[in-house]
Amino acid sequence: MARSLIRVELELDRIVVHDEGDGWGDAEPYLWTVFFKVDGETVSVTDALSLSGAPTVVTTPGSHGNLGTSDADEGDTIVIPSVIGEWSTILKPIPTPDSLSALVEDVGGVVGVVAILMEEDNVSDDGAEAGHRALNEAVRNALQQIVDTRSFSNQDVSDAEIEAFTDEIKTKIKDAIVDNQNFLENFWSWLNPDDTIGTKVWVFKHDDLDPGTVINFSQRWRNEGDWEIFGHISSTVLCPADAVANFFASLQETAVRQEAIQSVAKIDSQTILVKILPEDCHTPQFDLQALRRFRDTEYRKRPELAKWFALAERHTARFIYLLATDQSVRKSAHALLTWLPHMTQALDQLLSEEHLVHAERILQAFYRQKSRRARIDASRALAVLPLLKGKSVKEAMSILAQIQPARHPSVSGTTAVRLCPPPKNGKPVSVKVMTNEENEEQDQARLALIE
Structure with a gap:
């Protein structure tokens, strides 16, 4: 059976x-991270049963101070x-x-991340950035070596290989720092160089993530x-x-084995029990065929809704993580x-008040996430939600078709209506209809603050 895209x-x-x-x-x-994957986007199997192609490597910015704290x-x-x-x-x-x-x-x-936690001492900012660039290049080269040496019968990467690549990466980082600093900077950093607290490579296989899961991981x-770093990976079908x-x-399958489930998560050295109540374990009357018929008929009549659906697709994996962790x-x-x-x-x-309350609760959970993208997209949806109160499903679709998700959502065809974003205190969202003059006054006030 063919594997699915996840x-x-x-x-x-x-x-x-x-x-x-x-x-x-x-x-x-400070923290250096490099995300990577080896998959069908850039790699294929040849007739000789070997892999051909290049890995996908995603680097991240910053060195000294990139965690936002110096104390x-x-x-x-x-x-x-x-x-x-x-x-x-x-x-x-x-x-x-x-x-x-x-x-x-x-x-x-496979998909994964390389993380190196450092502690700043006497290495210069330029030297640290040189080390960061060396890390990025070393990870790219190491992954390419893995791709070039894998075959249909030798797909896995051993712990020994990862350890060897990690040692090579550390050497290249050190050499790059020395090469980028002048003699006095090298002497100063030699007296007290930046410390490597720890290095870790996490690798997750396609088969461990398909069709969907949430995996928590940590390293001390x-x-x-x-020091201890915590993370998680969420995966879903598209x-x-x-x-x-x-x-x-999956909840229902687990409920068959036990009446109630207790998941134990160790967070900040404290044990927190999350109990999944019996009502959580009943599969809803979720008729996927009915939804597909709706998609192929009413939904396709309003192509403007596609941008709202794109927001849902973008955060599907995060939603599964919230479902697993937030009762x-x-x-x-x-x-x-x-x-x-x-x-x-x-x-x-008509959309009931209860349905809107449930929708707002979910969106507020997204709005509380640390991800800037999740907060922005949640604010776009929260700003529109009050307009749906007392409306029918058809009317709600019409409203959403007119209001495209944007940083400051506005009604299509007019600049006189601007929707207020949700307040940071998490209270219910209000909508303010503003005249053009009020919009202009608000913009002038912002300019005055900047000046």
């Missing part, structure tokens, strides 16, 4: 400082900025040639103090409806998905 969200969430290891002073940590102390938790800690991608099966199609349809790829380094249906189906989101999603198939067959039915 949407992947890979995140490094936070760093816990158990001991900063810097004596009387505070530590100044990490024992007991601190550092939230890793999304610009260096998050990557979303689609993992594609690696295709095989026609000559092998009778034997195997495709080969599973008792070096230059005591279709949001299929992804959510699969999630609830209130899970309950609201369950309620909405139970009602959704009926909605597609009763377009004149």
Whole structure:
């Protein structure tokens, strides 16, 4: 059976400082990350049963200060900025040639991240950036070596290979720093060079992520103090409806084995119990065929809705993560998905207050995420939500078709209506209809603040 395309969200969430290891002073940590994948987007299997192509490598910015803190102390938790800690991608099966199609349809790829946690001392900013560039190039070269030496019968990468590549990367980083600094800078950093707290490579296989899962991971380094980094990877099939249906189906399968489930997650050295209530374990009346009929008829009549659907697709993997970790989101999603198939067959039915409350609860959960993209997209949807109150399904579709998701959503065809973004305190969203004069006054006020 052919493997499916899966949407992947890979995140490094936070760093816990158990001991900063810097004596009387505070530590100044920074983090280098390189995300990568080897999949069917750029790699294929040849007739000689070897891999051909190049890996996908995604680098991230910054060195000194890129974690946003210069005084990490024992007991601190550092939230890793999304610009260096998050990557979303689609993992594609690696295709095989026609000559092998009778034997195997495709080969599973991998996705992962390299993380190096450093502590700033005397290395110059330019020297650190040179080391960062060396890391990026070394990871790219190491991955290319892996691709060039894999075959149909030798697909896995051993721990010994990863360790050898890690040692080579460290050497290249050190050499690059020395080459980029002048004699005095090298002498100064030789007295107290930046410390490598720890290095870790996480690799996840296609078959471990398909058709969808949430995997938490962490690494603790008792070096230059005591530090621990946490992250997770979420994966789903591409279709949001299929992804959510699969999630609830997996809950039901688990519920058959036990009446209630207790998941234990170790967070910041504290054990937190998350109990999945019995009502969470019932699969909603989720008629995918009804949704597909709706997609092929009413939805296609309004192509303007495609941009809203694109927002849902973009955050499918994150939604599955929220379903797995937030009980209130899970309950609201369950309620909405139970009602959704009926909605597609009763377009004149009014949206109830209960449905809008559930939708707002889910969107607010997205708005509380550290991901800037998730917050922006959630704010776009939250700003429009009050306009749907008291409307039928058909009327709601018409409204969404007129209001395209934007940083400051406005009604199509007029500049006189601007929708207010949600407040940061998480209270219900209000909508303010502004005249052109009021819009101009608001813009002038912003300019005055800038000046």
